[in-house]
Amino acid sequence: MRRVTIADVARRARVSPMTVSRVVNGSDHVSDQTRRRVERAMVDLGYIPNRVARGLVVNKLGVLALVIPDLSNPFFTKVARGVEARANLAGYTVILGNSDEDAHREEAYLRAVSSLQVDGVILASSGRGSGASLAWPLRRGIPVVLLDREVDGFDGDFAHGESRRASRLLVEHLIEHGHHRIAMVSGPLGASTARDREHGYRAALGHHGLRFDPALLRRAPYTRAGGYREALALLAREDRPSAVFAANNFLAFGVMDAAREQGLRVPQDLAVVTFDDVEIAADEPFLTCADQPAEALGQAAIGLLLDRLDGDHSPPRTVMLETELRIRRSCGRHEEPLADRATVG
Amino acid sequence: MRRVTIADVARRARVSPMTVSRVVNGSDHVSDQTRRRVERAMVDLGYIPNRVARGLVVNKLGVLALVIPDLSNPFFTKVARGVEARANLAGYTVILGNSDEDAHREEAYLRAVSSLQVDGVILASSGRGSGASLAWPLRRGIPVVLLDREVDGFDGDFAHGESRRASRLLVEHLIEHGHHRIAMVSGPLGASTARDREHGYRAALGHHGLRFDPALLRRAPYTRAGGYREALALLAREDRPSAVFAANNFLAFGVMDAAREQGLRVPQDLAVVTFDDVEIAADEPFLTCADQPAEALGQAAIGLLLDRLDGDHSPPRTVMLETELRIRRSCGRHEEPLADRATVG
DNA sequence: TCAGCTTATGGTAGCGCTAACATCATGTCA
DNA sequence: TGACATGATGTTAGCGCTACCATAAGCTGA
Numbered sequence: 001m002r003r004v005t006i007a008d009v010a011r012r013a014r015v016s017p018m019t020v021s022r023v024v025n026g027s028d029h030v031s032d033q034t035r036r037r038v039e040r041a042m043v044d045l046g047y048i049p050n051r052v053a054r055g056l057v058v059n060k061l062g063v064l065a066l067v068i069p070d071l072s073n074p075f076f077t078k079v080a081r082g083v084e085a086r087a088n089l090a091g092y093t094v095i096l097g098n099s100d101e102d103a104h105r106e107e108a109y110l111r112a113v114s115s116l117q118v119d120g121v122i123l124a125s126s127g128r129g130s131g132a133s134l135a136w137p138l139r140r141g142i143p144v145v146l147l148d149r150e151v152d153g154f155d156g157d158f159a160h161g162e163s164r165r166a167s168r169l170l171v172e173h174l175i176e177h178g179h180h181r182i183a184m185v186s187g188p189l190g191a192s193t194a195r196d197r198e199h200g201y202r203a204a205l206g207h208h209g210l211r212f213d214p215a216l217l218r219r220a221p222y223t224r225a226g227g228y229r230e231a232l233a234l235l236a237r238e239d240r241p242s243a244v245f246a247a248n249n250f251l252a253f254g255v256m257d258a259a260r261e262q263g264l265r266v267p268q269d270l271a272v273v274t275f276d277d278v279e280i281a282a283d284e285p286f287l288t289c290a291d292q293p294a295e296a297l298g299q300a301a302i303g304l305l306l307d308r309l310d311g312d313h314s315p316p317r318t319v320m321l322e323t324e325l326r327i328r329r330s331c332g333r334h335e336e337p338l339a340d341r342a343t344v345g
Numbered sequence: 346m347r348r349v350t351i352a353d354v355a356r357r358a359r360v361s362p363m364t365v366s367r368v369v370n371g372s373d374h375v376s377d378q379t380r381r382r383v384e385r386a387m388v389d390l391g392y393i394p395n396r397v398a399r400g401l402v403v404n405k406l407g408v409l410a411l412v413i414p415d416l417s418n419p420f421f422t423k424v425a426r427g428v429e430a431r432a433n434l435a436g437y438t439v440i441l442g443n444s445d446e447d448a449h450r451e452e453a454y455l456r457a458v459s460s461l462q463v464d465g466v467i468l469a470s471s472g473r474g475s476g477a478s479l480a481w482p483l484r485r486g487i488p489v490v491l492l493d494r495e496v497d498g499f500d501g502d503f504a505h506g507e508s509r510r511a512s513r514l515l516v517e518h519l520i521e522h523g524h525h526r527i528a529m530v531s532g533p534l535g536a537s538t539a540r541d542r543e544h545g546y547r548a549a550l551g552h553h554g555l556r557f558d559p560a561l562l563r564r565a566p567y568t569r570a571g572g573y574r575e576a577l578a579l580l581a582r583e584d585r586p587s588a589v590f591a592a593n594n595f596l597a598f599g600v601m602d603a604a605r606e607q608g609l610r611v612p613q614d615l616a617v618v619t620f621d622d623v624e625i626a627a628d629e630p631f632l633t634c635a636d637q638p639a640e641a642l643g644q645a646a647i648g649l650l651l652d653r654l655d656g657d658h659s660p661p662r663t664v665m666l667e668t669e670l671r672i673r674r675s676c677g678r679h680e681e682p683l684a685d686r687a688t689v690g
Numbered sequence: 691t692c693a694g695c696t697t698a699t700g701g702t703a704g705c706g707c708t709a710a711c712a713t714c715a716t717g718t719c720a
Numbered sequence: 721t722g723a724c725a726t727g728a729t730g731t732t733a734g735c736g737c738t739a740c741c742a743t744a745a746g747c748t749g750a
Contacts, residue, residue, distance in 0.1 A: 397706080
């Protein structure tokens with residue numbers, strides 16, 4: 001069972017390979033009669049064009065790479081859906097890579113896809129160290145768009161959700177409910193999102209005349225275990241906080257794990273607010289959060305990339321999408337009038 | 346900025362392209378001295394091998410495709426992690442495709458990757474109609490391994506989790522807790538997992554002398570909305586069931602949505618059991634479920650595939666992995682002694 | 691009638707790489 | 721010493737496809 005090539009089709013249709021190629025690629029300048037004969041031959045032989053060979057000639061594989069730091073985080077899978085949907089519409093196949101928040105895996109991935117000659121790369125960085133990763137595609141002249149997290153020293157397109165203002169609002173919401181010892185469990189400093197969210201946190205405190213206490217700001221990797229560990233440390237303090245702002249959904253779960261273990265009820269004993277909504281939950285939505293439009297973010301990122309692939313050489317662009325606040329129960333909003341409960345969450 | 350090719354490296358190292366190729370591919374028969382000179386030249390020029398060109402010659406791209414029906418289902422993302430981890434170890438890059446439970450998208454994907462000349466395909470079928478999808482890689486001689494769900498008429502390798510026995514045990518657990526009107530919200534008949542789980546459901550009923558009532562078996566797509574719709578119908582009945590077996594996690598969420606909307610408490614008014622654990626939850630694990638070893642399933646599937654890629658031509662193999670029961674609160678196990686609560690969930 | 695255009699089709703070369711064989715310099719043993 | 725292995729390197733051809741130019745045939749208008 002030898003593979004069917006364009007030459008086989010050409011022989012059967014009694015035309016040159018060139019003509020078959022024209023039919024395959026939908027070029028004009030082929031008479032209807034010939035086109036039909038060729039199409040017939042393709043079907044008869046079960047011809048499947050070889051995109052690798054084509055890619056070698058036209059230097060365009062029709063594949064885009066998307067690298068995200070955590071496949072199990074619903075935020076990133078939503079992003080991936082957005083990217084994939086629009087990429088497929090534009091005729092591209094997407095390679096999805098998972099760096100597991102590890103700079104080495106990320107670099108290995110980017111090297112692999114660069115050597116595969118993908119046409120473009122969307123990277124949600126795993127944190128510091130992405131500079132080395134990015135060198136691979138950039139050296140090849142492969143366009144790169146950053147997603148969600150910025151990378152120091154990279155001057156290119158970037159799509160992200162608004163973090164600072166949303167963080168400030170979340171924390172202000174807590175303050176308005178009477179909390180004045182508010183801790184933050186932030187992500188790794190390498191993640192620009194963590195830095196932005198810390199910025200909003202401190203802005204809210206400052207704006208309301210609350211002193212920033214460094215002991216109440218703790219950082220961990222964006223994982224449930226990390227949130228758990230830092231929250232335990234916070235809750236062990238004599239002057240423990242009455243509210244915690246977790247910088248992402250996984251951290252929030254960890255915080256709640258710790259609270260439960262300490263016998264603290266959320267929100268009565270500890271209020272919790274966070275980033276990124278998680279729709280998959282066995283119960284009514286519970287966490288008050290700032291919900292980034294993940295799917296739209298993915299679409300925005302690939303929009304930027306497709307423009308580059310169309311030959312756009314304008315200066316780097318940044319797309320920032322608005323983040324929506326979802327006030328629910330974990331922040332203790334039960335103190336609000338009941339009418340309010342009906343309209344939100 | 347022209348792309349650096351093997352010829353450029355060869356010129357700089359004053360050797361033939363062939364020798365560079367040997368160095369790149371780690372072949373023997375290159376003197377240490379030459380090897381060092383070539384490596385030096387590669388670094389100096391920033392050479393990145395072109396896998397597309399290589400793929401054209403050796404007819405092996407080093408890419409595997411994984412197609413799953415739902416990227417937002419944690420079960421499948423866990424599977425994907427398993428596949429990816431082991432594939433990367435073996436030097437392959439994985440293309441992840443999401444068919445969204447849609448046979449057409451699935452077929453489009455398989456056609457795309459077949460034409461990309463991927464080396465192998467792992468498919469978690471979207472249901473009936475996957476025969477057409479599979480024709481693409483098979484015609485090309487690309488090995489295929491099925492995952493989780495079987496496809497009628499496909500006679501090849503298959504990796505899946507045990508469904509029948511686990512389903513029977515789940516339902517028997519309900520029966521032993523005194524339930525005798527137990528409904529099932531199953532998946533689409535096209536999914537072999539749905540058929541297997543129905544089998545287990547009926548076996549449990551029969552084994553305990555309970556009549557199978559067709560009105561209590563309803564089917565929906567594997568979505569939250571589907572589970573919600575069918576559960577509403579079930580709960581509207583005069584003789585509404587006291588327990589529901591949902592065939593997967595999304596269906597279970599839908600069932601619980603419906604229960605909540607009807608003012609029914611789980612498990613007090615309605616017991617719920619399901620398949621596939623969801624670790625991401627804002628609360629203590631709640632759903633009693635049969636937990637398939639998703640990551641191990643992914644690894645098993647790719648193990649089968651790698652064997653084929655190594656030239657294994659033995660008859661098709663099926664790998665079935667055991668499924669673990671996790672008894673938690675949603676089934677009403679609070680009726681059990683408290684000591685039990687401490688050891689499980 | 692023919693220059694000058696358009697349209698359909700074919701021929702040639704080459705994308706970047708490697709399989710397969712060829713070549714050449716050494717080393718080994720009787 | 722020569723027959724013969726062994727190892728390092730080069731040469732040639734070709735993977736399947738398409739860019740580019742060539743060719744041939746049909747058509748227009750003066």
